Amino acid sequence: MASETIYSGLIATSTSLTQINIFNGFITVEDGKINRIGTTSEFHKLHQLYRSNGYNIVQLRPGQFLMPGLVDCHTHAPQFPNIGLGLDRPLLEWLDKYTFPLEKKYSDTQFAAAVYDKVVRRLLNNGTTTACYFGSLSLQGTLELVQSVIAHRQRALVGKVSMNLHNDAGYYNTTETEIKEVEIFVRKVLEAKNDLVQPAITPRFAVSCDEELMTNLSKIAQKYDCLIQSHISENKGEIQYVLETNPDSQSYSEVYDKSNILNNKCIMAHAVHLSSQEMALLSRRGVSVAHCAASNTRLMSGLCPLRRILASGINVGLGTDVSGGDSASILDAMRRAMDVSQHLQLQGEADAAISWREAFYLATLGGAKALSLADKIGSFEVGKEFDALLINVYKDGGPIDCHDYSVDTTETEVGESMLQKLIYLGDDRNIEKVYIKGVEVKHSL
Ligand code: GUN
Numbered sequence: 298m299a300s301e302t303i304y305s306g307l308i309a310t311s312t313s314l315t316q317i318n319i320f321n322g323f324i325t326v327e328d329g330k331i332n333r334i335g336t337t338s339e340f341h342k343l344h345q346l347y348r349s350n351g352y353n354i355v356q357l358r359p360g361q362f363l364m365p366g367l368v369d370c371h372t373h374a375p376q377f378p379n380i381g382l383g384l385d386r387p388l389l390e391w392l393d394k395y396t397f398p399l400e401k402k403y404s405d406t407q408f409a410a411a412v413y414d415k416v417v418r419r420l421l422n423n424g425t426t427t428a429c430y431f432g433s434l435s436l437q438g439t440l441e442l443v444q445s446v447i448a449h450r451q452r453a454l455v456g457k458v459s460m461n462l463h464n465d466a467g468y469y470n471t472t473e474t475e476i477k478e479v480e481i482f483v484r485k486v487l488e489a490k491n492d493l494v495q496p497a498i499t500p501r502f503a504v505s506c507d508e509e510l511m512t513n514l515s516k517i518a519q520k521y522d523c524l525i526q527s528h529i530s531e532n533k534g535e536i537q538y539v540l541e542t543n544p545d546s547q548s549y550s551e552v553y554d555k556s557n558i559l560n561n562k563c564i565m566a567h568a569v570h571l572s573s574q575e576m577a578l579l580s581r582r583g584v585s586v587a588h589c590a591a592s593n594t595r596l597m598s599g600l601c602p603l604r605r606i607l608a609s610g611i612n613v614g615l616g617t618d619v620s621g622g623d624s625a626s627i628l629d630a631m632r633r634a635m636d637v638s639q640h641l642q643l644q645g646e647a648d649a650a651i652s653w654r655e656a657f658y659l660a661t662l663g664g665a666k667a668l669s670l671a672d673k674i675g676s677f678e679v680g681k682e683f684d685a686l687l688i689n690v691y692k693d694g695g696p697i698d699c700h701d702y703s704v705d706t707t708e709t710e711v712g713e714s715m716l717q718k719l720i721y722l723g724d725d726r727n728i729e730k731v732y733i734k735g736v737e738v739k740h741s742l
């Protein structure tokens with residue numbers, strides 16, 4: 298019996314920052330991988346053959362289309378119980394008062410397992426097929442996150458958070474413990490031999506980690522070829538603190554560069570206040586940025602100059618950054634990124650606004666590139682794995698208003714109207730099915 302499935306109907310995929318390919322056609326998927334993409338007329342020719350070979354054919358209806366799965370390049374799984382709390386305080390105060398005390402609880406593995414199960418299901422329900430997660434300081438607690446991700450078949454990078462500098466909550470380890478536990482964590486994730494899940498090395502930020510720890514973490518990342526994730530230049534108070542405590546460095550980026558963590562398998566969240574020289578350094582090193590517009594606004598960190606970051610040649614993906622961010626949805630992250638960039642343009646920064654096409658790219662192919670996964674996911678191409686969403690814009694009780702698609706004269710116009718509506722108005726109700734490596738994974742909450 299053939300294991301091949303054929304999806305036929307309207308398909309939308311980014312090909313570059315500004316280009317989207319929208320067409321009526323088909324995609325065939327075998328063992329989780331895309332092995333053929335074609336037009337509707339090719340599909341009609343092959344239809345009988347596919348049927349007689351017992352292939353599973355999924356025929357999309359009007360109002361439905363397929364798009365690549367959404368990529369969340371930065372979120373904090375343990376912070377979900379705090380969504381919407383304490384957002385009237387600036388970053389460092391908010392971390393001390395709300396975030397660290399909550400994250401400390403994740404050494405309780407039962408508590409961790411219960412929260413993480415809900416987090417992973419919530420993200421899948423919102424169409425996030427790939428997530429790059431910060432766990433907590435707890436090794437065992439973060440292994441629970443790995444278990445939840447594996448159980449629900451989400452594609453993910455998961456990091457045990459590293460911190461060795463003092464904070465009032467007493468939420469840090471000694472350097473020795475950190476180095477030992479991070480290596481144990483990496484080995485345990487690799488031993489699970491799950492092709493969807495990878496460990497990520499996760500120095501929290503230069504306020505919580507010193508050069509000795511970060512240099513050692515960089516060696517572990519190199520030894521196991523892991524992605525490194527951290528935060529950079531989010532808030533002015535944070536930057537001032539980092540520069541005061543690292544007087545030998547001229548910039549925040551230089552602190553990380555001295556610790557050898559800036560490379561082409563490194564993703565930094567925020568980058569709100571980088572100088573042009575710092576952007577050039579990150580670009581030279583191949584570092585990617587997770588743009589977290591919701592969090593930057595809620596914590597009053599600043600308006601991130603996304604267009605300038607893109608123009609400096611840095612790969613960018615989107616992050617929800619819960620619970621600095623107040624939404625777990627990458628559809629929401631697209632809108633927040635458009636809003637912030639539009640505000641910068643309204644304030645006089647020429648060409649700052651990003652379009653819905655660019656937002657779509659950042660949420661899919663851009664995110665995949667930023668996480669070094671673009672050889673596998675992010676767009677529909679033969680040889681890539683089938684991480685996809687089946688969208689339905691006609692959802693009773695859903696947020697998308699009625700639109701008369703018959704006014705659009707070409708199939709591309711119909712597709713563009715539907716995709717725009719999804720990006721500006723859509724939510725989880727419009728995400729009818731979620732596929733990861735060819736397997737349907739959307740659960741009801
Ligand atoms: N910087 C260091 N840790 C954090 C965190 O948990 N959230 C945000 N938004 N910024 C950080």
Ligand code: ZN
Binds near residue numbers: 371
């Ligand atoms: Zn963060």
